[in-house]
Amino acid sequence: MSEKKVIEALIIDLVKLLAEDFQIDSLINPDATTLLYGIDGPLDSMALVNLIADIEDAISEKFSVSISLADEKAMSAHHSPYRSVTSLADAVLERMPS
Amino acid sequence: MSWVRKKLEAFSERVAAHEEGRAYSYSDFLELINQATVNLPSGEKQIVEVDCNMTLEGLATLLAIVESRHIALPLPSDLPANECRRMREVATKSCIYEKLEGSGLILFSSGTSNRPKGMLHNFEVLIDRYKNTSLRNDRCLQLLLIDHIGGLDTAFRCLFAGSTLVIPDRRTPEAVGQAIESKKVNVLPASPTFFNLLLLSKIPEKHDLSSVQILAYGAEPMPQKLLKKLAKTFPKARLQQKFGTSETGAIRIKSTKDESLYFRINDPETEWKIIDNELWLKTPSRIIGYLNPEQGKLDADGWYATGDLVEDDKQGNLRITGRTSAIINVGGQKVNPREIESVLIELEGVESVRVYSRENPITGSDIACEIVSNECKSLSTWKREMRRHCRKELSLWKIPSSLVVIDEIEINSRMKRKN
Numbered sequence: 001m002s003e004k005k006v007i008e009a010l011i012i013d014l015v016k017l018l019a020e021d022f023q024i025d026s027l028i029n030p031d032a033t034t035l036l037y038g039i040d041g042p043l044d045s046m047a048l049v050n051l052i053a054d055i056e057d058a059i060s061e062k063f064s065v066s067i068s069l070a071d072e073k074a075m076s077a078h079h080s081p082y083r084s085v086t087s088l089a090d091a092v093l094e095r096m097p098s
Numbered sequence: 099m100s101w102v103r104k105k106l107e108a109f110s111e112r113v114a115a116h117e118e119g120r121a122y123s124y125s126d127f128l129e130l131i132n133q134a135t136v137n138l139p140s141g142e143k144q145i146v147e148v149d150c151n152m153t154l155e156g157l158a159t160l161l162a163i164v165e166s167r168h169i170a171l172p173l174p175s176d177l178p179a180n181e182c183r184r185m186r187e188v189a190t191k192s193c194i195y196e197k198l199e200g201s202g203l204i205l206f207s208s209g210t211s212n213r214p215k216g217m218l219h220n221f222e223v224l225i226d227r228y229k230n231t232s233l234r235n236d237r238c239l240q241l242l243l244i245d246h247i248g249g250l251d252t253a254f255r256c257l258f259a260g261s262t263l264v265i266p267d268r269r270t271p272e273a274v275g276q277a278i279e280s281k282k283v284n285v286l287p288a289s290p291t292f293f294n295l296l297l298l299s300k301i302p303e304k305h306d307l308s309s310v311q312i313l314a315y316g317a318e319p320m321p322q323k324l325l326k327k328l329a330k331t332f333p334k335a336r337l338q339q340k341f342g343t344s345e346t347g348a349i350r351i352k353s354t355k356d357e358s359l360y361f362r363i364n365d366p367e368t369e370w371k372i373i374d375n376e377l378w379l380k381t382p383s384r385i386i387g388y389l390n391p392e393q394g395k396l397d398a399d400g401w402y403a404t405g406d407l408v409e410d411d412k413q414g415n416l417r418i419t420g421r422t423s424a425i426i427n428v429g430g431q432k433v434n435p436r437e438i439e440s441v442l443i444e445l446e447g448v449e450s451v452r453v454y455s456r457e458n459p460i461t462g463s464d465i466a467c468e469i470v471s472n473e474c475k476s477l478s479t480w481k482r483e484m485r486r487h488c489r490k491e492l493s494l495w496k497i498p499s500s501l502v503v504i505d506e507i508e509i510n511s512r513m514k515r516k517n
Contacts, residue, residue, distance in 0.1 A: 017478075021485040022494060038299045039272055045295055045429060046495045049464050053499040057477055070459050080298060 007089040008032045010062070014054045015085065022047055030085060037082040048082055059092060067095040101229055102161060103128070105258055115154045115240075115263040116281050122154055124260070130158035131165075138166045145189055145204070148172040150243040153265045157244060157253055160203070164221050169195065169202035172245040180491050181214070188216045192389035204389065205247060207344045207432065214437075216389035217344060224250075224347050224383045227367070228258040236261035237309075238285040239277060241269060241292065248317055248340070251348035252287050261285075271296045275305035287314035287340065289430030290324055291462050297324075298460075302331050316340030317430040318462060319418055320359060329357050341418075345402050347383035360415040371401075376422055377408045426454075429461040433496050438465065441491045442498075445484060447473040453498060466500040477503065 001009075012030050019027035026042045027034065035041040037048045052069045060066055069091055074081050081091035109124035116122075122130075134155070138146060146168050148159045156172065163170040171189055173182055189204055201221040206214045231254075238256040240263045242249030256263050266277040274296065277283060288296070293315060301307070313328055313335050320339070329337060337356045341363075342348030350365035363370050369380040380400045388394040396402060407420045425432050435453035442451045450470040458464040469480070481501050488497040 017482065021482060021489070039304065044270065045291070045461055046499075049458060049460055050497075050499045052460075053464075054478075054481070057481070057500075061477060072459070075298065075459050080300075 004089055004093060007092050008085055010058055011055060011085050011088050011092075014051065014058060018047065018051050018054060022050070032084075032086045032089070034085050036084055036088070038080055039083075041083060043082075052082075055088065055092065059096070063096070065097060067092065069095070102164070102225065102258075105260075106131075109260040112260050113262045114257060115265060116277075117152070117154050117263075117265040118267065127154065127158060127257070130155055131162050134159040134162035135166060138162055138168060143168055143195070143198075143202075145169045145171050147186075148244075150174045150245045151176070153240055153244060153253070153263070157257070160221075160244065160250075161225075164201045164225060167201045169198070169204060169218075170221065171204045172243075174243050174245055178489075178491065178493060181493060185214050185216065188213055188389050192216070192218075194218050194387050194389055194391075197386050202386075205245065205344045213390065215394065217385040217394075218387060218389060219347070219383070219385050225254065227347060227383050228254045231255060231258040234259040234261050236285045237264055237281055237283045238262070239274060239283045239287065240265045241274065241288050247342055247344045247347060248287075251340070251342060256285075271299040271301050275299075275301035275307065278307050278310060279305040282309040284309050284311040285314065286310050286312065286335075287316070289317040290315055290320040291318065291429035291460075293328055294324055294460070297327060297331060307332070308334070310335050312336050312338055314338045314340050316342070318427045319420065322359060325357055325359065343379070343402070343404050343406075345385050345396075346379045346381045346404070349379065349381060354415050360411060360417045362415055372408060372410055372416075373403070375407045375409075375419075377404045377406045377416070377418075378402065379404055424455075426465055427463055428455075428465060428495055431495055433465070435465075438467070438488075438492065438496055438498065441488055442467060442469065442484065445469075445487045447471045447475075456500065464500070465496065465498040466502075467498040468502050468504045470504060477501065 015027055015030040024042055037043045056067060056069060074091060081087050106124050106128050111123050111125065114122050114124045114127040146163055148156050148170050150156045150172050151174060160170050173185065185206055198218060198220060203219040203221040203224060204216055206216050236256060238252060238261055240252055242252065244250050244253060253263060264277050264281045264283050266273040310332055313332060316339060325337060337353065339351060339353045339361045341351045349363060349368045351361040352364040354360040354362060367382050371378045378401050384400060384402055387396060405422045406418050407422060409417045409419050425434055438453045439451050442448060448469050448471055452468045454466055455463040456466045480503060484501055485497055
């Protein structure tokens, strides 16, 4: 499996758990193309903050690296990294040491 | 309260509000007040709960309560049952109502203990502050609910000026963008966090927001950088700061310049002073008191210490620089960490807990917690158990987004817990 697929799978698992914990029905069965935040995305800002923290924690547990997904780069990006599973996976990979 | 009806009757066929696909005239609004009056208890003064989810109906009920001299307790119906129960308990057990002449309004904010902090306004005095509002033709977006002093201020300013309230279908950037475009909203009051989300979600590129003439911000400190971005995105709009507290009601202020965070208190009924960098206010609409007197003390001579730290440029212009307390402000909503700690400590296996805020570029701050436990569980297990436990007791936004398990909670040199 490519690195991106690994990260996407990890994010999909986390989205599922978040959807259960916060009872977000539309996100119970996410896939890589699922929209998360912004136009047609079901997350509100608080759920997004939770998901970002979950991803950062999971990356730290699994790969022993510390990344920050809510940084100036993400906030000012032309295309928001938070809009979908796949865009979040790209943002994670950009921030991982090669 | 005859002035209220007179004003509303004079506006008769003007549009009072757009809500859930329907336009309500001021005559319709008066009819809603009449219907609400019929449903109120007759006889002795009572606490009446008001559902805040339908804004115009909620406002009609509030005005009916003022006329009938009851006490209004606005509660959003989506609050967790336990939080509602705690609020009702605080409200019904209070002895403060003997000090109330006329109608009352109960508002809640975050307390210093684990109980919600309730306060009692003389509702007529609060409403009277809007008596001389002059006629305007605004179409103003109503983002906050009416259980909040900011939400009430937006609604009363608008309705007593004969303007139109535009209530979005949902309180999301997308729904707000749609409402602005379709109803040609010209006044947009929101917290800096919400404005930030509006920009992050690219709403100004997706919707025609050219009708907006006034961006009114308040409830939390505005980052200078965001203010500049807003000025650039809305070049024709004026940027106005708003200020008020649950304890004093909203006060009239005027931003010195569009891109300045300094403002002047421009309110003939309000006195102000600064003690140790903290802003103190004296307004006619100050609360009568706290429902639980242990939760707060008010100065006998009418002054209120706002807890807001300000910088004074010595020419009467003020700028908010922070809070005196450790209250956590998540996107304009405030919570005392102690309230969350009191819930977390009940989670099985938790021996000690500390809740604190962290900077977060999306919501200004977010809530983090440290727990001490002897149980060996993975971080993700802890998080899930924590969320499931908190969900029963707290609003979702109060649930910590970050959790760490540590060996012990740090204390400072005075043997107090580090904040």
